[in-house]
Amino acid sequence: MKWIHRLFAHYKAYHQHGPLLLRYMSLLVLFGFPLLYLLRFTKTAPSYNDLPLRLVNVVILLGLLLRDRWPESLKRYYLPYSYAVMIITLPLTFVFTSLKNGGGPGAIGNTFMAVFLLILLADWRNMVVMLLTGFASAAVLYVLTDPDPRLPMDYVARLPVLIAAVVGGSLFKSALEQATAERVRQAYGSLAGSIAHEMRNPLTQLKHNLESMQQALPLPTVASREQAVEGAAIDELYRHVAHGELAVSRGLQVIAMTLDEVNAKPLDPAAFSYLSASDAAGKAVREYGYASELQRGRVRLEVSQDFVFKGDETAFVFVLFNLIKNALYYLPVRPQLEVVITVAEQEIRVRDTGPGMTDDVLAHVFEPFRSAGKTGGTGLGLAYCRRVMHSFGGEIGCRSVPGEHTEFAMRFPAVAAADLQAHQARLWQQATAAFAGRRVLVVDDDDTARQYTVHKLSDTGIRVDTASSAAEALALLGRTSYDLLVTDLYMPGMDGYELAARIRRGRVGHQDVPILAHSSEPGHVAEVKARKAGMDGFASKPSSQLALLLAMQRALDRHQGARRAKALAGRTVVVADDNSWNRRAVSTYLQQAGIAVVEAEHGEAVLALLRGGQSCDAVLLDIHMPGLGGYQTARALRADPPGGRRLAIVAMTARSDAAAVEAAKAAGMDDFVTKPVSAAGLYETLERLLSQAENGGGAVVAREPWVGYHRAPPAPQEALLDVDRLENYARLGLLDELVDEGLPELERLVDTLRTAVTSIDFQGCLETLHALLGMTGEVGAAALYRRVRSLYVPMLEHRRWPAEEGWESDIGALAKQTVSAVRKYRQDRQPTGVH
Template identity: 55%
Template sequence: MTSIRTWPARLFAYYRAYHQPSPLLLRYICLFGLVGYPLLYLLRFVKGGTGYDDFWLRLAVVASLLVLLLRDLWPKALKAYYLHFSYFAVTFALPFLFVFTSLKNGGGPAAVGNTFMAVFLLILLADWRNVIVMLAAGIGLAALAYAVLDPAPRLPMDYVARLPVLLVGVVGGSLFKFALEEATAERVRQAYASLAGSIAHEMRNPMAQVRHSLENIRQALPLPSLNAQTHLVDGRAVDQLYRHVAHGEMAVKRGLQVIAMTLDEVNAKPLDASRLGCLSAGDACSKAVEEYGYANEHERASVQLHVREDFFFRGDETAFVFVLFNLLKNALYYLPASPGLRIEVTVAGGEIRVRDTGPGIKPDVLARLFQPFRTSGKAGGTGLGLSYCRRVVAAFGGTIRCDSVEGSHTEFTLAFPVVAGEELRAKQAEATAQARRVFADRRVLVVEDDAAIRAATRLKLLELCCVVREAADGVEAMQALQSGTYDLVLADLNMPRMDGYELADALRSGRAPANRGTCLVAYTSEPPHLARVKTQSAGFDGFVSKPSDQATLVRVLCDAMAAREASRGRGKGWLSGRRFLLADDNAYNRAAVGGYLRHAGAQVVEVGSGDAALRELAGVDLFDVVLLDIHMPVLGGIETARAIRGADIAQSSVPLLAITAHADPALVAAGREAGFGDFILKPVEAPLLHEKLAMLMGVEPPQRAAPAAPPAPAGALLDENRLMGYVRIGMLDELVEEFLPEIDRLVDRLQDAVDSGDLQEAIDGLHSLVGMSGEAGAQALYRHARQTYIPMLEQHVWPASAEWLPRIRELAGQTGTALREWAAEARSRA
């Protein structure tokens, strides 16, 4: 019984395997049928043909083929049955239709020809097992339908007599197709074997470099020991270790580029046009020559770069550098056999020429040099490198050609459309404007012992409208960092008293707490591949090579600032895909907290009561965390938490975060007992909110940013740090237009409560005012309201002094004026 049940499944598995890689074959036969079936019908009947009128049968076939063709419009649940339906449709459209109409027409040469055509089409559409089954099913059902539906069925003997020929055709066609598939598979296997061997050959050099670097690292390490002891490594050995690591990383990068290039070329992957920008030919060639993974110093000394006339072209730096890598690799291949070989990379006149004094290329090879899987005779090459180069250069709007003389030289010439001066200046102006938006009013500290370089760097940065301070060495820099806050530090690495690495260590270890998370960029003369490894280990966010033009310096600083912002978790995105339920009876508090969450990419559902929160949790949508205000009317936060934990719903165990203006030990204990995982005080600070949410969700929290400026003085009306947070998330206008009127309304509410002697109403009003003023950055008002609120809440008595309310009204008025002025100034800066 088991074999009977599994036989159809195994048979259909062969059919699925035949079509699953791609449904194109079925789509093409559908198109062929949608045209062919109506056309054959018209040829038979429009031109006076006679015989059985199979109009409705052909219409059913065309309908089934049309359904197959429109697979993309099928409901998702039905797409799983596409191949099942195609099995029926093909059997119906080919063997059934042609055999049935042939029997109805009494056989004849036309019937035999049509049947043979149906059989050979079927051979193309299925494996031999399913061809036999589909033929048997189609012919059998057609014969049965003919016998049942025809009033006088008869067996056309001429048609039947040709069935053995049909059988021979099925067997022969199936064998031919099987042989063809085997031959194709063998060619594919050979191609893959050749490609795999070529990639292995290409990877041999990078892997050898990695092994060489690891061997050098092993030799530089102290001798191993089972005893716990401290091993001292001198500075020179540390520097050597970093050099070996840098060389190893370059070799790995080179290997990954070989793999990426091969896959891109095999798949004919187009370049992303959005990545194209204005490149300096001289800078791009210099980067390629410096960063190429040379096997030894002899290889490096064989390559010379000459920038006679720099120009700008449109391209992608990574792709272009790899093009140069390919050309250098091709030339260096002949170095062992020709120790005196020289390679010159020349930039001039809108062209980049790579010329080597190698053995040259034969004319017949030169004619097909840029074709895929063609090599110039080098053993083990993939034959994809130059094809990739041509495709990349063409994507940049350029051309590549090769001129060679056997026994003399080979020269590749890359020609690009030169970016016009006006367009270049427009691009530079756009980049500068974008950098100004990033650095406007930012504080930058330039640390450099060379006064001339400090002055030049200062001039390059002042155009960005930032505040620039200078320090002559690391010691002066630490003094500045301990007495103020900075958004970015640009530090030379080689300085007296305290070098750049020591400065980075002091900064990241917290010796200047307010600047622990400040963006740090190195200014260095070391080779880029070495500087990258060393500065990353030291805690720098980027590095810029000396000397540097303004455009390069600004680009590096902008990239470093973006990387630092991302590492702090302050940018949008770290909560993408997360859903939060926020319950607070005060719509303005909800707007502030919800703004922080949405700015981080979260989806937020806001409700104004505990009852509404319970209704949302009873629905089908799931939440990652529920945030509940403790003090809400009717059903407070603690009562809501108890209801959630006791409810028979899927989210009864959802993490809960309490939001409260005051959290005494009794409240915390009651909240923990009710099911809260943590508490956060009003006004809610975004970094702390993110940390608590990450803890409740069990994920890695974003790095908490150091404060951007010192805390506001105790007597200050406004908390400017908090207000800058509203600027970043785009809520400044909402703060001024909605929060301030609500604060005035709350003050009037307090006056009404005092006039009527309603103590509880006054406590409720103060609770709302504490939350509102804290969220709005009204620091002085918040502190005074909170100092009044807590004793009233705990002791349930009116304040002893009658001046508490006039003072609140006075601070509210002063806050409104100060906040509107601050917002106007912030808008003007933007």
């Protein structure tokens, strides 16, 4: 048995990267058997009719092809099954039919074909075992089934040739595998060396910053006493920390870029935003990890005409990083080298006075794993640049004159004015909605700058107070509650950093107020210092009205998110829903907040988990589940609390009427969230319940249920899809899963509903409508959700069929329209022009 296990381990390792080879071979043989059988009618019919044997082969090969349809519990037997199928369909079948037909050239050819197919399908050990097993089984079967078994002599005479073919084919295959393995090893070695080379620059910068920080620190001592650090040294430390963070960020981007390029990973258009070309290019020039001040002095940005493009800022900045790095590579050998980045009409050009490139090099400069005139480069940088520009809908080209210059030109598609205006209007609406009725304190010692900031916020619905010093701001905070503090950093007396630090230390009554730094200090250094002081964001001076509002919104969101993440991170929540997609969506939201999630399909599974020792802080229960529903599960948990501990129980339901609220309370539930579930509302509910539990609270105080808490404004009634929800799924990386798994489930539920209506199964119809309600809400099928809800709630409350006729057909038609729209949504967001 040990020998058999070792033998099969070689076969398993041979197919460890997936059953693709087995599937292709199965497909070939599956169609080959019927076709070869039909060919016999074009010539003299053989003496043996092997149609039944061929049909058996077709059936077992179908089982091999349909692996994805196998039950999960049986998939572990797939490889042993394939082993037996290959023996039966190749050596056994071909040799048996050859013997039955008395040998001949055709029989010899068939046997050779079976041998060569097996050489491809298994390692040499298992190939020999398969051949011997198949040949022996065919001979035994022939003797048992033929009344006059005879051994064809021409068949026997070809055995030496067959053995030579097996040995030669195996040796050739082994040599080919060794050559391929060597090429892979060399490629891996080259790639690893290239990445190491690319990482050397950011790691060297990081090392330099750490060494500089050591110089700025006071002398070490074993005495337990405070040591003074000069103010200039502190600024130096912060500067080196900021530069060190940039170096680490650049290194991580090198790794990410290399992995994305090797895997041809496309950029996600759902994450694209509208960017100012001059701002984005300026950010790249400022934040590039220059090795020296000499390098920094040789890079210049010129803006002749700014424009707006749609893309990913991080990817674009890294494109410029690549082009700057390539240009500065030649500075040691060309001391007068200059790099000029020009922003012109729909174009950004990067021109250097380096050695240039010849036409034969230019022809391949954007191909992966090509590097011109450099040692140690990955050859992936320019390929990545081209892929990013194509994902933006643009192009990148290169012109060069040997000995004079090289110029890369990035051409961007124009953004329609109407699209840009609509985008800005949407951002304005979101930002002003976030601050509607809120109170903001603006702190700045410069009267003009302070009034400019107030003017920018004057027509936003925000109540603005001002302070001309940090001391005045502290006095105001002691008397008034503010939703956000916007403060300058450089102020006489107490600066913005000290102001923030005092607030966070509780020197005033509102130490949890969100704080936004608003300063002209270089961003990457100021952000590190502001974060250390307890601030939640940074906005550069000067900034436009919209840019300031968006920075304020980000600071508010970051503050709230950090507070909730701090409260929820490390918690464990059980999510119970019979719909796998609903569970997946809610689980993803929870995991984004650092919550550990345990999933269950029904109430019995929840009870089994908790009574089996699974610890958790809260349970999310779908109301309608097969077997034990949400209400029954909640009652069971309240009657017999696991471990004697009262858990927070939250209902997940599509209903928000008074009857649903009362039923949830009666079952012992603490609160409920409505489907489709909002991430922000879910966090708020869990944070409040868990906070009450920690403070010794019992059941929550009755309150009005929230619907779509902290969500964007609801879609218009005529909208087919909830685009905001779909965009959120795209950002979370769930859009493909939604299309591939969620939509088929939606179609299945519609078919189930149609069957229930046809068979006049009221309860089955009600259960299917409930499942549809949860599913449509989660997948962003806004119109279908509203239609299903308009039918489900009256049916549930009045226990009778809808009065209108053809309602199930309307749902089917709307579902079909919805599925097509979601698939088109995904298709429209696929990157185009990616190479």
